[in-house]
Amino acid sequence: xxxxxxxxxxxKLDAVKDALLEAGIEGMTILEARGHGRQKGHTExxxxxxxxxxxxxxxxxxxxxxxxxxxxxxxxxxxxxRTGKIGDGKIFVSKIDDAIRIRNDExxxxxx
Amino acid sequence: xxxxxxxxLLCVLPLGCATAALAQTPAAPTVSAGDNAWMxxxxxxxxxxxxxxxxxxxGGLVRRKNVLATMMQSFAMMCIITVLWALVSYSxxxxxxxxxxxxxxxxFMHGVSLAPDPDYAPTIPAQTYMIYQLMFAIxxxxxxxxxxxxxxxxxxxxLFLTLWAIVVYSPMAHMVWGKGGFLNASLGGKIPCxxxxxxxxxxxxxxxxxxxxxxxxxKRVGYPKEPSPPHSVVLSFIGACLLWVGWFGFNAGSAVxxxxxxxxxxxxxxxxxxxxxxxxxxxxxxxNGKPSALGAISGAVAGLVAITPASGFVQPMSALFIGLVAGxxxxxxxxxxKGIFGYDDSLDAFGVHGAGGTIGAILTxxxxxxxxxxxxxxxxxxGWIEGNGRQVLNQLAGVAIAWVLSIVGTLILLKLVDMVIGxxxxxxxxxxxxxxxxxxxxxxDFGS
Numbered sequence: 001x002x003x004x005x006x007x008x009x010x011x012k013l014d015a016v017k018d019a020l021l022e023a024g025i026e027g028m029t030i031l032e033a034r035g036h037g038r039q040k041g042h043t044e045x046x047x048x049x050x051x052x053x054x055x056x057x058x059x060x061x062x063x064x065x066x067x068x069x070x071x072x073x074x075x076x077x078x079x080x081x082r083t084g085k086i087g088d089g090k091i092f093v094s095k096i097d098d099a100i101r102i103r104n105d106e107x108x109x110x111x112x
Numbered sequence: 113x114x115x116x117x118x119x120x121l122l123c124v125l126p127l128g129c130a131t132a133a134l135a136q137t138p139a140a141p142t143v144s145a146g147d148n149a150w151m152x153x154x155x156x157x158x159x160x161x162x163x164x165x166x167x168x169x170x171g172g173l174v175r176r177k178n179v180l181a182t183m184m185q186s187f188a189m190m191c192i193i194t195v196l197w198a199l200v201s202y203s204x205x206x207x208x209x210x211x212x213x214x215x216x217x218x219x220f221m222h223g224v225s226l227a228p229d230p231d232y233a234p235t236i237p238a239q240t241y242m243i244y245q246l247m248f249a250i251x252x253x254x255x256x257x258x259x260x261x262x263x264x265x266x267x268x269x270x271l272f273l274t275l276w277a278i279v280v281y282s283p284m285a286h287m288v289w290g291k292g293g294f295l296n297a298s299l300g301g302k303i304p305c306x307x308x309x310x311x312x313x314x315x316x317x318x319x320x321x322x323x324x325x326x327x328x329x330x331k332r333v334g335y336p337k338e339p340s341p342p343h344s345v346v347l348s349f350i351g352a353c354l355l356w357v358g359w360f361g362f363n364a365g366s367a368v369x370x371x372x373x374x375x376x377x378x379x380x381x382x383x384x385x386x387x388x389x390x391x392x393x394x395x396x397x398x399x400n401g402k403p404s405a406l407g408a409i410s411g412a413v414a415g416l417v418a419i420t421p422a423s424g425f426v427q428p429m430s431a432l433f434i435g436l437v438a439g440x441x442x443x444x445x446x447x448x449x450k451g452i453f454g455y456d457d458s459l460d461a462f463g464v465h466g467a468g469g470t471i472g473a474i475l476t477x478x479x480x481x482x483x484x485x486x487x488x489x490x491x492x493x494x495g496w497i498e499g500n501g502r503q504v505l506n507q508l509a510g511v512a513i514a515w516v517l518s519i520v521g522t523l524i525l526l527k528l529v530d531m532v533i534g535x536x537x538x539x540x541x542x543x544x545x546x547x548x549x550x551x552x553x554x555x556x557d558f559g560s
Contacts, residue, residue: 044341045400047410047460048447051339 001096001109002070006061007035008081008089013059019076020063027112028063039087058089064096066109143228144235150370151233151240157361158247162254163190165358169351169413170258173459176343177545178262179555185257188270193250193277201249202242204282206232211294211302213283231291231299233368244365245285252281252314258459259322260329262340263542264535266550272529280321280521284313284514295510297487305510306480306487306494306503308377309366311421311473312514319466320518322457328526329535331456333542345406352409356385359416363423376484377423381416384423384435388415391439399447407443414442414464418472425480425487425494434475438468470511477507 008016013030020028034055041054065073074091082088101111167183174182193201200219207214218224226237233241253273260269287293288307295312297304307313332340342348363381367374392411393403418438419431426434446463457463480495480503482488493500529535536542541549548554 045396045402045404046341046345046406048400048443048451049336049339049341051341 001064001099001112002067003062003064003094003096004070004073004077005092005094006077006081006089007033007058007091008061008077009083009087010057010059012081012083013061015080016061016077019080020061020073023069023072023076025063025065025069025073025076028061031060031062033058033060037087037090056087064099064112066112142235143226143237144369147233147235147369147371148237148240150374151236151244151365151368154361154365155240155244155247157358158244158251158365159190161355161358161362162186162247162251165351165354166251166254167351168347169355169409170261170348170459172344172347172349172351173258173342174261175340175545176555177547179343179347179547180553181266181546181550182257182261184266184551185261185269186254188266189250189254189257189273192270192274193253194246196274196277197242197246197249201277201282202246204278205249205285206242206245206290208291209286211292212287214286214290235369241368244368245289248310248314248362249277249281249285252310252318253277255314255318255461255465256322256325258461259326259457260535261458262546263329263332263537265533265537266546268529268533268535271533272525272535275525275529276321276522279525280317280517281313284317284517287513288313288510295506295513303506303509304488305473305506306425306476307421307473307510308424308476308485309363309420311417311469311476312510315417315420315465315469316473316511316514317518319462319464319469320515321522322461323455323466324519324522325526326455326457326462328523328530332458333539335456336454342406349405349409352412355416356412359385359420363420367424373424373485376428379428380423380426380431381419383428383431384419384438385412385415387432387435388412388418388439388442391415391436392443393439395440395443396447410446410460410464411439411443414438414468417442417465417468418475420469421473422476422479425476425485427479427481427484430475430479430481430497434472434479437475438471441471442468473507473511474504477504 035058036054036056039056041052041056044051044053063073070093077091098107099111100107163186167186171179171183198221203216203218204214207218209215224238224242226239228234228236229238229241253276287295288305289296291299293299293301295301295303295305297306359381360378364374364378367377389408389412392414393408396407397403415435415438418434422434442464445467446460450457450463478496481498482492482494486492488494495503526535537546537549
């Protein structure tokens with residue numbers, strides 16, 4: 001089992017979600033996040049005082065998938081979230097030790 | 113069929129009786145229904161300026177953790193000042209006394225009945241006048257809260273502003289509007305000052321007192337290095353629009369009747385506000401490259417403040433000019449001057465009200481004309497443009513008195529309250545936020 005974490009632009013969420021569903025991935029968790037990589041922030045003015053806003057709104061999608069589904073999931077995200085500009089985001093992949101379905105205590109890949 | 117005719121007859125009958133009765137009673141000083149209706153409406157509009165107008169305007173400008181505490185400060189004034197007014201401060205402001213303060217004759221609303229007071233407002237019940245003035249007494253201390261936002265103890269604020277209402281507001285109101293007041297242009301003051309709706313009484317006093325508070329209390333934790341941008345310009349926007357609409361009661365209601373003078377004040381108020389908003393927005397556009405919503409609404413408030421003393425004295429074109437000057441002037445105060453001196457006037461109470469009020473008071477002396485308001489007598493020169501340059505000096509005197517009274521009174525009261533219960537919250541409480549530490553609440557809970 002692999003955990004796939006993708007930090008993407010908020011405007012890409014719908015497209016990525018649809019692509020993942022199409023790829024056969026049904027379970028995911030969406031978080032509203034703030035952050036930046038190499039993307040610069042912007043300045044805002046309030047009553048003459050300048051504020052640098054460098055924590056930009058992002059969406060983080062987390063999903064745990066069977067090993068054989070991982071590539072499909074990654075491809076789905078890459079093809080829909082990419083714009084080619086700085087700020088597109090990143091995908092991280094890690095190994096998961098176990099997964100448990102709370103409803104019936106099912107464990108392992110069949111719990112996904 | 114019969115029932116309907118009967119009902120119609122019953123409705124007309126009282127009218128017939130009343131007409132007959134009126135024809136019989138002798139003529140008495142009459143309350144004008146139109147005047148009273150407008151004045152009661154105006155009183156409601158001015159109260160709306162504090163709640164929710166100012167509460168929203170200020171509330172949106174602070175950080176989320178302090179939103180309720182900030183709104184509570186305005187609300188507390190709505191409650192505390194009302195009781196104080198009923199008990200004693202109306203009498204101190206408007207009762208008969210000397211040139212500087214009223215007496216206690218009208219304490220507990222004694223002598224304040226439904227019959228008109230011929231000196232103040234001959235066509236409305238005295239209680240209407242009293243309740244209208246109360247709304248001014250409420251908003252003035254509420255304005256000061258902008259200077260010490262996000263760091264003042266609620267208990268200390270209540271005590272300080274209650275004392276301030278007695279020591280600073282009542283004498284100032286008495287001097288400008290009270291019978292025999294030192295600066296009262298209409299009722300025989302020694303130095304007649306033209307202040308139609310409270311440029312000096314409300315805005316200069318609150319603005320200057322605000323500056324003193326900001327300097328005495330010191331800067332917020334983290335100011336100016338840590339950014340503390342407004343948590344909701346949306347709330348401030350709504351508040352500012354409520355202030356704009358409510359201000360028609362503030363200025364046009366100061367005509368104390370529903371006459372053409374009220375119309376003049378209404379028109380001037382609206383014109384000045386629009387011009388001021390444009391002035392600030394354009395100045396900001398030039399200086400920062402973009403016109404912000406916060407800038408535009410701040411400009412509007414600056415215009416409202418500046419036109420307050422002038423609203424019932426100047427021509428509409430003068431109002432446009434006054435607004436424009438205030439919009440640009442207050443923009444510079446807030447963005448340039450404040451930065452130079454480095455004081456933490458959190459919500460720009462001094463920059464907008466103190467400075468805007470001073471600008472407006474002086475320009476009133478320039479542009480006042482007997483054509484709009486023959487306060488010195490029909491055809492008698494009123495302002496500089498009519499040949500009475502001396503009026504500008506009188507305005508300066510009134511402004512100076514307001515500044516001195518505010519500075520001295522505020523300093524003494526701050527020191528007193530600081531010694532008794534302490535003014536500022538602890539550093540930890542300030543960092544955690546006033547909503548939780550002062551009121552045990554959170555403004556928003558989107559999770560529930």
